[in-house]
Amino acid sequence: MNAYDVKGQVIELLGNSFDVEICEIRRNETTEYFVYLEGSTDKQHLFEQALKPLCAFDKPITEVGDFVGATRLTVPLTLLDGANGAAEHVALGDVVYIGEKAIISFSLRKVAMRAVAEPPTSTVLKGPREGFSEELRTNVSLLRRRIRTPDLRLEKLTVGECTQTDVVIAYIDTIADTKVVEKIRNKINGINIDGVIDSSYVAKFLEEKAYSLFRQVGTTEKPDILSAKMLEGRVGILVDGSPIVLTLPFLLLEDLQNSNDYFKRDVRASFIRLVRLFGGILAVLLPAIYIAVQEYQYQMIPIKLIITILNATSSTPLSPTLEMFFVILLFEIINETSIRMPKYVGMAVSLVGAIVLGDTAVKAGILSSPAVLITALSGLGLYCIPDEAGTFSMLRIIFLAIASVLGIYGIVLGLVALCVYIVTFNAYGTAYTAPYAPNIPEDRKDGVIKHALKDMKMRPKSIPNKNRVRLSDEPQKERE
Numbered sequence: 001m002n003a004y005d006v007k008g009q010v011i012e013l014l015g016n017s018f019d020v021e022i023c024e025i026r027r028n029e030t031t032e033y034f035v036y037l038e039g040s041t042d043k044q045h046l047f048e049q050a051l052k053p054l055c056a057f058d059k060p061i062t063e064v065g066d067f068v069g070a071t072r073l074t075v076p077l078t079l080l081d082g083a084n085g086a087a088e089h090v091a092l093g094d095v096v097y098i099g100e101k102a103i104i105s106f107s108l109r110k111v112a113m114r115a116v117a118e119p120p121t122s123t124v125l126k127g128p129r130e131g132f133s134e135e136l137r138t139n140v141s142l143l144r145r146r147i148r149t150p151d152l153r154l155e156k157l158t159v160g161e162c163t164q165t166d167v168v169i170a171y172i173d174t175i176a177d178t179k180v181v182e183k184i185r186n187k188i189n190g191i192n193i194d195g196v197i198d199s200s201y202v203a204k205f206l207e208e209k210a211y212s213l214f215r216q217v218g219t220t221e222k223p224d225i226l227s228a229k230m231l232e233g234r235v236g237i238l239v240d241g242s243p244i245v246l247t248l249p250f251l252l253l254e255d256l257q258n259s260n261d262y263f264k265r266d267v268r269a270s271f272i273r274l275v276r277l278f279g280g281i282l283a284v285l286l287p288a289i290y291i292a293v294q295e296y297q298y299q300m301i302p303i304k305l306i307i308t309i310l311n312a313t314s315s316t317p318l319s320p321t322l323e324m325f326f327v328i329l330l331f332e333i334i335n336e337t338s339i340r341m342p343k344y345v346g347m348a349v350s351l352v353g354a355i356v357l358g359d360t361a362v363k364a365g366i367l368s369s370p371a372v373l374i375t376a377l378s379g380l381g382l383y384c385i386p387d388e389a390g391t392f393s394m395l396r397i398i399f400l401a402i403a404s405v406l407g408i409y410g411i412v413l414g415l416v417a418l419c420v421y422i423v424t425f426n427a428y429g430t431a432y433t434a435p436y437a438p439n440i441p442e443d444r445k446d447g448v449i450k451h452a453l454k455d456m457k458m459r460p461k462s463i464p465n466k467n468r469v470r471l472s473d474e475p476q477k478e479r480e
Helices: 003-013 043-055 064-070 083-091 136-146 178-189 199-206 223-231 252-256 259-263 266-295 303-313 320-340 343-363 369-382 386-423
Strands: 020-027 030-037 077-080 095-098 103-106 152-159 165-172 218-220 235-239 245-248
Touching: 003 020, 003 030, 003 083, 003 095, 020 043, 030 043, 030 083, 043 095, 064 077, 077 083, 083 095, 083 103, 136 152, 136 165, 136 223, 136 235, 152 178, 165 178, 165 223, 178 199, 178 235, 199 235, 199 245, 218 223, 223 235, 223 245, 223 259, 252 266, 252 386, 259 266, 266 320, 266 369, 266 386, 320 369, 320 386, 369 386
Parallel strands: none
Antiparallel strands: 020 030, 030 095, 077 103, 095 103, 152 165, 165 235, 218 245, 235 245
């Protein structure tokens, strides 16, 4: 084996990329090479632990044991077959040693990563403020810090032909259901795609109904939330390069819950959950009900309110239905603009759009004040349950279209159809609407009305698990 030829083949396989660096050393009348990626390798450690001691070593390197004796490296070493394997390891960020009689790979990665901080999507007043980052090893260590049992299982898979993204399946072996873990493992192994950039790519392959409006995979950015879900029997899916961790199985009820609920008094937490539920219903149905009663069932409106609405809408050129569609579209445009613009500019755009534009449109007689008010209340309700804001936004438009044709009767029929639709969801051995359909009284203790933690002695029956008991009356020392 000629080291110079192998080095040339590796460089050619990597497309002569500018960030491929080669360190050449001469020893015992032979030339040996270290090939690595600039910016992905700790050069100081490479010099101190490998290059410097190897230059003082006068014996040939024929196997991994010789390389260990010649260097000060304490990282795992891999003996490679040829240029193809060497190129793959360099592309992954490893350092590859190319000698006359051996090719060895090892990792001295130095990758810039974001510090552990509170995630912007899950801020809390009380409780842990740590959030996952884009570095998989950091995320695994954050999980290990909270779940210290030897029963914690972390299985690493590789997905993506080009990206070679690491995906870790995390579960507690004595709690998680074996069939659920096996199903998730098979689905991930069955992903045949050129690249996985984020965990959302994997989530699409884990969903049972790909074209559903409702999300079927849970997400979290906090280690404490992931740990709590795994202790109930769920499985976590961590993807390298993404701070969003997936959880399965998923219940619709989870969107009504929040980590803040577990740091408040139970009465207050129950009240807040009721407020979230009312906000979600308000977001979806309020515009539809307004149009239905105004167009068809106006007898339901008190006479004084009818007079107020007539006075406000008499000069509006659009019909109530077209007006409501137009206002909703206007608010969606303002919302999308405020998200896409830079942070401070976006705040200004949303204020100008919502206040100035809306007020001017009402004064000009293009829009009525009740329509703007109804849409604003509906828009606020969307973000009572932020993870379902997109779904509720689409449902709002669907119900508005139904109400404009069939009135209140159409809304009732739409609600029945929606309930039938979500009740039929059953993924990974879990009913989507549990614990209310089917009715599981024990699981309702952490439902819309939250009970005290000491009353939740059993793990949720809604989630398949091996061990139902999680709280015992006996002291821990006696159980041991």
